[in-house]
Amino acid sequence: MEVVQGRVVLGLFAASTLLLSVGVLLWLLESHGAAEVSWVVGTAVGLVVALVSTAGAARRHRPTVDVIALLALGGALAVGEYFAGAMITTMLATGQLLESRAEARARRELGLLLERSPRTTHRRGADGLVEIPVDQAVPGDTLVVRTGEVVPVDGRLLTAATLDESALTGEPLPVDQPAGGIVRSGAVNAGTAFDLVATATAAESTYAGLVRLVEQAQASSAPFIRLADRLAVVFVPLTLLLAGGAWALAGDPVRAVAVLVVATPCPLLLAAPIAYISGLARATRIGVVIKGGGILERLAAARVIMFDKTGTLTRGRPELVGVVTADDDLTADELLRLAASLDQMSPHVLATAIVSAATARGLVLVLPTHVVEHHGSGVRGVVDSREVALGKRSWVVPEPAPSWAQRVRRRASLDGSMTVFVSVDGRPAGAFLLEDVVRPDAPRMIHGLREAGIRRVVLITGDREDSAETVGRIVGTDAVRADCSPAEKLALIEAERAEDVVMMVGDGVNDAPALAAADVGVALAARGSTASSEAADVVLTVDRVDALADAILIAQRSRRIARQAVGIGMGLSLVAMAAAAAGFLPPAVGAVLQEGIDVLAIGLALRAVLPGRTHTVVLPPADVTIGHELLAQHEASLPIVEEIRAVADQVSTQEPDVAPVRRLLVRLRTDLLTHERADQSQLVPLVARALGETATHALTRTHAEIEHQVARLARLLDDIPGDSARPEDLVEVRRLLYGLYGVLRLHNAQEDETAHSLLPPRPTVPRDGRRPGGGDVP
Template identity: 45%
Template sequence: MAVRAYPWVAATLAVAMVGLALLALGRGEYGRWPLTAFVLVVAVNQLVGMIREFAAGEYGLDILAILAIVSTAAVGDYWASLIVVLMITGGEALEDFASHRANRTLTSLLERAPSRAHRVAASGVAQIVAASDVAVGDELVVLPGEIVPVDGTVLSNNGSIDEASLTGEPMPVSVGAGDQIMSGAVNGAAALRLRATRVAAESQYQRIVDLVREAQASKAPMVRLANKVAVPFTAVALVIAGVAWVVSGDPARIAQVLVVATPCPLLIAAPVAFLAGMSRAARVQVVVKGGGVLEILARLRTAAFDKTGTLTHGHPQVVAVHPQDDGPHCADELLALAAGAEQFSGHVMAGPIVAAAQGRGLAVRASSGVVEQAGHGVAAQVSGRAVRVGRRAFAGAADGEAGASSLHLPAGRLAVHVGIDGKYAGWIELADEVRAEAAGVIAELRGGGVEHVMMLTGDGAATARVIADAVGIDDIRAGLLPADKVDAVRGESRRPVMMVGDGINDAPVLAAADVGVAMGAAGATAASDSADAVIMVDSLAGVARLVTIARQTVRVAKQSIGIGIGLSVVLMLVAGAGAIPAVVGAALQELVDLTSILWALRALRAPRASR
């Protein structure tokens, strides 16, 4: 399969093996002509491709590659020609692989899209139909744990949905008759009835898919660093070669100049630096999907962050336990009993409560007679005690009961109330906590030259403000849907823009940004596939490390190109004066190449000052 997909790579390797076999047999002279003929065929193929690119208004390193192949073949250094050919054909294969890899985003999103619905027939019986067959006005039933297939209006009196995949908000949302819900949300523990207000193709989830497709199609192609100097370097080489020929009257001077003008500092040194930078990023658990990503990040001016799951951990945690004033139950007993009742519940708050009890070393006691009322809470018998966990009224709190009637929680906090043996016992406070490293990452980005930092979130303004103040962000855009986030990034004038996010809801904006960075440790596949870089550990610190690595990588790449080109220009001038024969020039050029490559490998190491 790979051989058929990349025939030039396979052919180059096959020719190289033939040449090496002849060398091993002491018949290296027989390999000269077939290897030379092959590299010239490749040069002609590159020339055809270059002409087509010029016709399309594009330019790059093709002319330099052709000159490198022809000049080295002309002086008999056909092995050097073959190495250049291998780099060219292998580079094309890697670019093709990157393009195919990008298409996985749409595949992932389409696989996650709701494919079926339970439509209520005239007889009152729910029938399974394709989501695309749902019409506006149809009554649907969404079973517990199912994805809402289309946008609609809730008909049920009480229900709960998880909109984390759409807005990024981890807290469950209570819904009732008349509320509007969007496709892509996940239903809670009770069946939910709704009336379709949009067909599947026009609903929110499909909009996300369309936005990713549009954003990826409109993203400008990345310009390789070497392309910026390809044309002037080629022009200088041709001018020096032409002047040397005219002044000396010897056409051999052209070959002598061109053989030391091979573009290895451009063809090899810069890519080696970027590969080294990508390898260094991988060592800190950040996967970068191409050297062009590092090039853009090195010029970063604006950084945008999602809130939930990015600046925060993305899942609620117990931050405090508040027994009822003058009540008989201490905090540990209250938490242990609540965990016993919640241990088999699928509610989003159940897991954190059980985890908090276990984290304190408390025994999660056996429960029986568990009854879960959607939108209200869980009732169970725990070690002979009647325990109710959920809403304040469900837990048995009286309207005027101290500590229960008027909780003034900070934005982003949530109270889960507990009743024991028919009496209100207290409440458990949960919050989606800010990542400990978030403020430091923002400060480091600002210190490194990022001019503007903003938060793009689907959450409410009050909660967003609390998180933004904690991490040092002034520009807050709250209450945004995926399309709004895309508009915010596209409308930013201080470019390049980096977007950091997680989850399906961030896939469109990650694709629309100049560089999208996904929190991929537990994020949605769609977000990771849309992103240009993926942080594989659950820490935001990788963002600052990635930007630092990008800046050093580009700096080293520029230095390696400068060293290679500078030495090549000096050698061209000397060769133009007739002081360097072609064979000696080829050997000297190899030293220039080696110097440039070794310098480029410095991108693998962190600067001494930052260690």
């Protein structure tokens, strides 16, 4: 249907242009009669088109300015101004063609996703590879993705892979993902074949959600309600009054026709839709799908924004924040390597977090054997001839719980963390602490939203108050509403809507009612639910919330350009109407002048296609490379930070042993301080180039404080003879360690917000270059 309509519009444009051009040529050859015949036919074609459009608006009981074009064409025929009539037809056809092409371009950019939907996949089983319909893949299946194939479902890699994620993120360069990394459906295998463990069905995966989103966006985006039609109630009577007055005062119907000719509101008919469609296309390029021009207008007008917490201001998935070992028999890295190797075979979300943390640290994983999952308790298997078990404390650690396990439980309770306990060869060996951490780009996004005109930021969540208040303080919200049910969220949204235009951001199924109730609902589709995407007006298809600030800037710029184009175009048209009413503008000259006004208005509207001011900072390639290298070093230093706390916890006045503290001091000097000095010499100048010198002052100050605290610890240990110490010495050692730990936690948060959030997403490649998980896929 759309193809047929596009051909009709193109045919109308070609016919009207040809008839106008042939008439001009014949007139120049002094064949005036033949020229007028050509123009009459062109005018008649336009009259039919305007009549059909006006009749359609009448059936829908909608006012329309097409009645002006209808009267102008009829009047041109009546008074013999055939050239003016043919010119009006060409103007109408040109406008329809431009609008049709702009809409087709927007649909084409969205529709590229639809052409790449995978239909089948290859499942690895006891009988080898079996090709199955993609809908039959279930979580836990081992799937093989061959070179050039689209990843069929969301999953976790068993072997390293090179992926083209441009359809999902807009990033044009392939990225290297290590084994254990998370891959979303819709990415293309740009390297050798690889295995992955499915973590979702095809229907629940990222790509299927995007396809449904595209279909919904296409269905809801057409046709645009033209700005001209909304103004028809005022503009049409004004035009008819002016034309009738000119005829009555001068006694010349030609003046009335001249007024109608220059009153044809092509700036209104074309400028606003072109500007809005251009804005929609630009937003799509940065990973934000806006479902129509009306929504773009509301997005530009939003002044209050309300966030759900989980998955929007936080990552929405657990991440490893601490490793606690039961004794010195196993290091934290070795404990993590054993656990992650076993967890490779589990689709559980906590298993994914543990595997991701191990690969980020460059640990070489092996494939486990004799894996048995105990539903609701944990998983057991053999790794490197050692029996490893992961799961709940009650399943792994017998009662009464040892002191280290009690410390883990207390810490988890204070921090709101989740825990996974580990045993090796039948003995409790340690535990992992996992949290849903705040997105590093969230504070910058809040700043960007305020710069874009958002006056009030509210966090509304069903989570408990202490957790919500913590996130609200970190990202900088104006208010926090915790322990909210979906019904309470709706009530809060309605209360805010009474004061201003409200935007709601969420990603879960429980957010769908709130998204639908807000003036603008925004869903995060990269990791969110299908229900929230379908209920939302705006959908982020990239896993970066700061794209929302850019989308608001694009919407505001598109609306501003549309208003400028309409205002200038209609202002010039009103001047021309007055001149025509006074008799200074014949219909033929008025038609040519109106065409010039149309071209000017369209040109002004097309500025929305060009890039404008955005919140996102684009780093040069050299800075991106440096930033990712320093980020890898930063992630490698995180275990040292956690070791500081673990050593401090073990310092006891009953057992005056400072040997673990001395070993820690060596790592602080050789590893941690080396990294912090590299940050000061390379990362700080990078941030200064991107954000300005003032953005680096806090980083420089905390670098100096870290050096100072390590130096103080070294002096204290130098004053303690041997590995024994007095109780007062141990109290001071413990105080210094806890203080250093606090400074480092704050400093790392500053780096994440100020520096690391500037970097484009890029998977972490193991530091030794080896491929975790073993060999190649056949």
